[in-house]
Amino acid sequence: MTTISSPSIQHLTPSTTTATTTTGDPTPSTTTTADGFQFPPIYSFPPFFTLQPNAQTRTSQLTSWSTLIQSYCRAHHLFALSLIDALPTPLFTNAQLARKLSLRDARTVLSWMCTPEGGNRAEWITAGGGKAAKGGQGQEGEGSAVCWIYWRRPEEWAVAVEEWVERTGQRGTVLTLYELTESDATRREEFYGMDMELLQKSLQVCVKRGKAQIFGAEGSEGVKFF
Amino acid sequence: MFLHQLDLTTALRPSLLPEETLLFVQDAVGLYEGKFKIPQYQNGQAYLTSHRACYVDHNEPRKNSVAIFLKDVEKPEFYAGFLKSSAKITLYPKPSKRLSRGPPAASGNTSITPERRGSPAPPSAPPLSATWVCPICSFSNPVPSNFDPATANARTPLPPCLACGIKPPLVHVVKAAIAAIANRPTPQVPPKDDKNGLFASTSAVGGAFGSSLSCPRCTFQNHPSLSTCEMCGASLVPAADRRLGFAQDIGRADSPGPSLNSPLQDETIECIKFSFRGGGEKIFYERLRNALVQRKWLLQSAPPIPKPRPPSSTFDDSYSTMSDTPSDPERNKVVGIAGLERRGLEQRKNNEAMIGSAFEDLEALMTSAKEIIALAEQFASQANLGSNGSSEASALASQSASALGLVTTKDMLGSGSESLYVSELSRNLAEWLTDDTRGILRREGGIMTLVDLWAVFNRARGGVELVSPADFEKAARMWDKLKLPVRLRQFKSGLLVVQGRDRTDEKTIGSLLAWLRDMHNESPATEVAWDWRTYGRGVTAQETAERFGWSVGVATEELEMAEEAGALCREQGLDGLRFWENWLVIQDHDHLVE
Structure with a gap:
């Protein structure tokens, strides 16, 4: 899985960043929310809120949506989206245009993001909290309403945490998971405030690679990087 | 000159002379001259019209097509066929004609006819072909082949100038025709x-x-x-x-x-045989004989219904018409409302006389049939006007009813072969559609649904010989095969439309996009939230239909076709479906470029 998806990550990461830089362009049509997030110009194009039937246009549209959702979540430091809660937010509703993405379409967008075609940039969180099967999340996800938005994939998070440990010279030290996400030391890192479940997912990647080890009981785990 | 060159229409059927009607069509026909087969004229369609018997080759229709004027035919002969020999109809030419100005109906026309099949002697053409010079643009036009100066009168239909489209004065053409005859060296010497x-x-x-x-x-x-x-x-x-x-x-x-x-074709051609390899000879022969009896070509030069007031003005032969002014001078003197009233009065009197004389006995009715029909049609159109309920389609139908000269009917075709009927119908339809004077397609914005066309076409047929929908669709599907200038197109939804062959999807998309791009420059009627300078605005099918003169159904299909091609994208709003330029893809493209 990791080896397959890593090239696509390499490919998609730059495009994510360019999308953010594009939003910085002083375009009069660009919508800016109160907290300073600048929407891409396409956000003020009314047909953007109607899912297109033409396959090619639709792919292009879904890619734009995926890019928008990722950059929005990155800017607002969101790791998961609850569909019902997010629908009225500016992400899916353009108040200025009086256009919004319907619930069904928003679900389609997120489901598409879950597929390999959409770069596996999202994953539905199943009720049991377990790991959802990669296959038909679309159907599986119909019932659930919350989904991870992987503006960094777990593999990428693993690399980021590892890099931070390396940078701060804490190899060999045991760090609590709480420490990783909530302490002042990581305040300036992207994974600050990360959902515990997602962090565990990411650290599992490190464990599989043999770069780290997780100790402790449920709720108070520690991790040691080699 | 027994064989004549044949002009073909766009659909490769013989183009008919004024007043000429199609009587019969038969395929798989070959031509013989005397006892011998004429090479390259061995597989084609025979068209029998009220004036001519025509052969149109199957493979090289433009090159190998001939017509025989029935007026040149002495007698037809029928040969029923024997064993492998197929049935034949022999046409014997009239013996060499007398003076070219002699009995006009029989030979006058041919003497000024410029066409010669194959034109073996090009230098001989100039003295033969009569031309008249347009008094307005000085363009040299050919005198119509069926024009006879001896019998021409004010009623003779004259074609307009080919360059400027203005009809010439009759005198002018008569002079030209006579001059052409006079210029011929010796009428007797070929x-x-x-x-x-x-x-x-x-x-x-x-x-x-x-x-x-x-x-x-x-x-x-x-x-x-x-x-x-x-x-x-x-x-x-x-x-x-x-x-x-x-x-x-x-x-x-x-x-x-x-x-x-x-x-010396007049003398050397003993006879021309039509060999019917696919049957149909009996009906052909029967109708040929009828046509020879009816002698429709005489009708054209027949004197019109006598007018009561100036009894001789239109009866003049060509020479006195030449010296006179074409219309009676009195009429021109009265102008204004009085003139109009007077003209109306004259018209009514004339109509009265015409109807009166026509119904006196059956014979008279037959001879003046042409005028009576014209009058009846005129009355019908006036009645329509009065009822005020005439839609555009019915106007179109009544207009074209009389103009629909080329009707293909099932009993007109021989051998009962369905495919011949369909292909003839197909050509017929294509001709009808592309005829510029009617402009059926143009009126509908260059595209119309097959159902609409079927309705208009059947209405134009005036309620007789209606075409069944199945035959109609088959005929329309033949267009591609016959390489006709119209095409049938099926939209994604299954809707069948008819449009010119030159109208492609690319052109449609191009015109749609050009229209949408124009909207970047004109501010929308109402205040909009998006940046219309960048995105323009969306259009509904209704607006598109109005803009391009299409029906709404066609507009929807065209928009969806453009969407399918990726040129447009849709927006499902509260006020319905709108189509926009596809910025979704363009935007993405920009991203990739950056």
């Missing part, structure tokens, strides 16, 4: 001989036999206007032909009927 004499004189300058023709068999020097040797009776023509026209003969070196190329 033109090819003329040329041959010239050839001989140049070859033997100063010789005693400069203007004589040497017999190939006995070498007797004959007078150039003779076609056979005075001494031995050998034909003088083939020799001359071989020398002069061998270039044209290369293709048919093995032709069993060399006399076909002879310049």
Whole structure:
């Protein structure tokens, strides 16, 4: 899985960043929310809120949506989206245009993001909290309403945490998971405030690679990087 | 000149002369001259019209098509066929004509007809072809082949000038036609001989036999206007032909009927046979005989219904018409409302007289049928106008009802073959659609649904010989195969539409996009939230239909076609479906470029 998806990550990461830089362009049509997030110009194009039937246009549209959702979540430091809660937010509703993405379409967008075609940039969180099967999340996800938005994939998070440990010279030290996400030391890192479940997912990647080890009981785990 | 060149329409059917009607069509027909097959004229369709019997070749219709004027036919003969020999109809030409100005109906027309099949002697064409010079633009137009100066009158339909489209005064054309006849060297001497004499004189300058023709068999020097040797009776023509026209003969070196190329066609063609390999000869023969009896070509030059007031003005023969002004001078004097009223009064009187005389007895009705029909149609259109409920389609239908000259009907086609009927119908439809004077397609914005077309077409047929929807669709599907200038297109939803062949999807998309791009420059009627300078605005199918003159159904299909092609994208809003330029893809593209 990791080896397959890593090239696509390499490919998609730059495009994510360019999308953010594009939003910085002083375009009069660009919508800016109160907290300073600048929407891409396409956000003020009314047909953007109607899912297109033409396959090619639709792919292009879904890619734009995926890019928008990722950059929005990155800017607002969101790791998961609850569909019902997010629908009225500016992400899916353009108040200025009086256009919004319907619930069904928003679900389609997120489901598409879950597929390999959409770069596996999202994953539905199943009720049991377990790991959802990669296959038909679309159907599986119909019932659930919350989904991870992987503006960094777990593999990428693993690399980021590892890099931070390396940078701060804490190899060999045991760090609590709480420490990783909530302490002042990581305040300036992207994974600050990360959902515990997602962090565990990411650290599992490190464990599989043999770069780290997780100790402790449920709720108070520690991790040691080699 | 028994065989004439045939003008074909866009759909490769014979283009009919005014007043000419199609009687019968039969495929798989070959031509014989005398006993011999004429090469390259062996597989085609025979069209029998009220004026002509035409052959249109299947493979090379533009090249190998001939017409025989029925007025030149002495008599037809029927041969029922025997064993492998297929049924044939033989047309014997009338014996060489008398003076070209003689009995007008029989021979007058041919003397000024410029067309010659295959035109073996190009130099002979100029003196023969009568042209009239347009008084407005000075363009030289050919005098119509069926125009006869001796019998022409104010009622004779005249074609407008080919360059400027203005109808010439009758006198003008009559003068031109007469001048053309007068310019012919000697009406009796066939033109090819003329040329041959010239050839001989140049070859033997100063010789005693400069203007004589040497017999190939006995070498007797004959007078150039003779076609056979005075001494031995050998034909003088083939020799001359071989020398002069061998270039044209290369293709048919093995032709069993060399006399076909002879310049003396009037004399040398004994007869032309139509060989019916696919049946249909009986009906053809029957209708041919009827046509020969009816002699519709005479109708055209028939005197019109007598007018009560100036009894002789339109009865004048061509010479006095020439000296007179074409219309009576009195009429021109009264102008204004009084003039209009007076004209109306005259018209009514004339109509009265016409109806009165027409119904006196059946014979009179037959002779004045043309006028009565025209009058009836006029009344019908007036009644329609009065009822005020005439939609555009019904106006269109009534307009074209009379103009629909070429009707293909099932009983007009021989051998009962369904495919011939369908292909003829297909050509018929294509012609009807592309006819610029009616502009059916143009009125509908260049595209119309097959159902609409079916309705209009059947209405134009005036309620007789209606076409069944199944046949109609089959005919429409034949367009591609027959390479006709219209095409049938099926939209994604299954809707069938008819449009010109030159109208492609690319052109449609281009015009749609150009329209949408224009909207970047004009501010929308109402305040909009998005940046219309960048995105323009969305259009509904309704707006598109109005803009391009399409029906809403067609507009929807065209928009969806453009969406399918990726040029447009849709927006499902509260006020319905709108289509936009596809910025979704363009945007993405920009991203990739950056």
